[in-house]
Amino acid sequence: xxxxxxxxxxxxxxxxxxxxxxxxxxxxxxxxxxxxxxxxxxxxxxxxxxxxxxxxxxxxxxxxxxxxxxxxxxxxxxxxxxxxxxx
Numbered sequence: 001x002x003x004x005x006x007x008x009x010x011x012x013x014x015x016x017x018x019x020x021x022x023x024x025x026x027x028x029x030x031x032x033x034x035x036x037x038x039x040x041x042x043x044x045x046x047x048x049x050x051x052x053x054x055x056x057x058x059x060x061x062x063x064x065x066x067x068x069x070x071x072x073x074x075x076x077x078x079x080x081x082x083x084x085x086x087x
Contacts, residue, residue, distance in 0.1 A: 002058045002061075003061065003068055004053075004056065004058035004061040005053060006068075006072065007061070007063065007068055007071055007072070008050075008052050008053045008056075009049070009053070010071050010072050010074075010075035011045060012045070012046050012050060012053075013075045013078075014045065014071075014074065014075045014078055015041075015042045015043070015044070015045025015046040015048075015049060016042065016046055017042075017075075017079055017082050018038065018041060018042035018045065018078070019038065019039055019041070019042020019043050019045075019046065020082070021038070022034075022035045022036070022038035022039035022042065023039045023042070023043070026039055
């Protein structure tokens with residue numbers, strides 16, 4: 001699997017984990033600046049990642065090992081925290 005797709009999929013997963021709480025709070029009727037900004041940021045990160053995966057070129061993708069693994073491990077960490085707090 002190419003690093004291009006792994007990188008942007010991890011960013012989309014991070015955006016989903018970031019947006020789930022605020023979007024659920026908005027649907028329940030809660031509204032506030034942090035909730036609105038969190039939902040916009042999370043959904044925006046998802047949309048930007050999907051757009052980049054669909055229009056970007058894997059051959060033009062360049063990122064260092066540190067940046068790549070920081071995003072991958074960050075997404076894994078955010079997911080593990082989300083799962084552990086929902087149990």
